[in-house]
Amino acid sequence: MSDTPRMSDRPEGFPGAGSLSWRYLGQWRLLTTIGRAIVLETAHPVVDAGVVEFSTYRKHPWRRIEQTLLSLQRLLYQDEADREREAARLRRLHGHVNGVDAQGRAYSALDPEAQAWVHLTVFDAMVLMCELGGDPLDEERQAELYAEWLLVGLQFGVPADAMPGTVEEFRVWFDETVRDKLTAGQGVEQLLDALGRLPAPAALSFVPEAVWSAGCAAFGAAIRTVVASTLPPSYREQLGERGRVPFGAETMVSLACRTAAVASDLLPTKWVYMPLAATYIAAKREAGRGLRRFGPHDRAAEPAAQLADLFVRILDQTGDGVLSWPDLAALARVFSDRLDLAAVDEEVMYAAFHAWWDELRTTADTDGDGVVDADEYRVLADAAPGAAMAALMVSVAAAVDRDGDGRIDQADYARLLGADAAATQRIAWLHAMDADGDGVVTVEEFADALRESVLGRARSDTLEFVLGRA
Structure with missing residues (x-):
């Protein structure tokens, strides 16, 4: 039996400055594995149904990505009152996402199992980001990061009993969910197809449409390859041709991830982290100078x-x-x-x-x-x-x-x-x-x-x- 502390045995307190969650979640290099998290989330039948009916990512992909990353940062880095407001906003938003799927099954975005799956795939993405970057988390640090991420889940409103209590239990639960629960449904299909038709972001609106369309096809194919190469092999098989990874792609992705990790060690905070995360991390470092007794x-x-x-x-x-x-x-x-x-x-x-x-x-x-x-x-x-x-x-x-x-x-x-x-x-x-x-x-x-x-x-x-x- 594992001696890893369960969530209920952990000391109370939300992860703050110096925590592993603060260190890893807001890094730009999370983009190397967040695609895996988004696909695996969407592959859950409840999420798939909601995405097909309610998601705006097909028309506004950049806005959806930006809002997703910003929301994650708000739930972790902001002060308590601001975190509570963001969590309440998300609960209100998800409270409107419900209906009946194509098989006639009722679904709700507030389904505890689906909420837990969506939340914990981000933990999985952080662990994989470190592994591919050449700085893997050992057992102790994985357990520490997992315990922190459970607290973030509670802040978001994920029921405690819906989340495995230890990182070892999480791994078993994760593998079983991938094997027995996930599907290659319409939501995943539309998500992967949309990667090849990304509109130009606002910052590149000056690029001629023909030029962007030509470049986007290659760019989208590269993103699909990166995402597919990071997916669990068993789920990749479910995707069939969409999950196929060209020869040498995994090596190239690993090299890119290691390069991103090295850059993160060398560059200043404002370039390593997403804007909100960078702001709060820098502010925490400077806070002691604000009121010197x-x-x-x-x-x-x-x-x-x-x-x-x-x-x-x-x-x-x-x-x-x-x-x-x-x-x-x-x-x-x-x-x-x-x-x-x-x-x-x-x-x-x-x-x-x-x-x-x-x-x-x-x-x-x-x-x-x-x-x-x-x-x-x-x-x-x-x-x-x-x-x-x-x-x-x-x-x-x-x-x-x-x-x-x-x-x-x-x-x-x-x-x-x-x-x-x-x-x-x-x-x-x-x-x-x-x-x-x-x-x-x-x-x-x-x-x-x-x-x-x-x-x-x-x-x-x-x-x-x-x-x-x-």
Whole structure:
């Protein structure tokens, strides 16, 4: 009996940065084996019936491929709230795909067995991608990747009892399904035929139709050969002539896959990974730079420089060298404009900033001149934050949380930062505020990060970007 842990024995937690799923799913070289996955998925009788009746790949193949790859990336790389939205979208979409097939059998895209098959063929594609690329996964890493992919399946809504619990059980189930369940039906036939009639993608729309048609025939034949060479031999036999692989084709495909694997090791992330995956991977690497907390060594080494920079560039909006109500009113105006607040919400924002100003005058204006200079403000860095300041930061964070769900998601954050910030920056800066590392930035975490930044205890790229520019 295998000692590989079953899904129920695995620690809870969705695969994140550093996981095998993150490493392999988003690589462009998955295109070398994703064709196998698509054909095997379509060969399932339930999927075949849905594809024949509902799929748009015959007319819009590039759009379908793009949407499929984008959806896979969304289910894995995005933050929890965004993953949940994508999973819910897919469930709604598949809920409309049902009917009666040509043999009079009822089918539904939400059939648990079909869902499990579609999901786990992607795992199979990742394993084969590594094998053909010359960097095969050993037993331990296959088990680890499989356990991760089961969690992704649960996120998507695949019932746990529909998926084999271990990678060993998966292999038996996979072979039995290929042998006993898959068919060379109309959906697969149409899919393979469509490869020879691919329309020019939008980026190549300038190519004359005659030129494209001539090249497409050869291109389609090459794709069909690649796909056929990666299929299980038993299913290739079912396809007959369509599954025939020319002599030497498997060697050429293996060479191409190994070349792609070597290139993936040498090229930068943005070229190795698909756009969404590359953005999140790069953002995770940069996230630690978004909010850098200053420890005792930092405070001892350069407290004056840090606080002086914060005071001059962020807080002193009027540039007169001191803090007064006009400075804080300017901050309120920037946040209100950025978030496009309604009149009543804008009044709340101004009132919160004014309450902080009243608190500042009471706690920091030691000489009673009605303003707070840099030396007076510096004392606050080592003091407990006042109630008005804490309330202000919560008010700002709550205003950013436009849908009121208690979380700051990418849409909320992008509204604050505007279109100027690149996606990688936005994702990295937001993740830097995730204090407990659970993949969700709560309103409280966002407020805490802003407060620590305003007190000079940490450096926040969010404040730098929103408030520090001339």
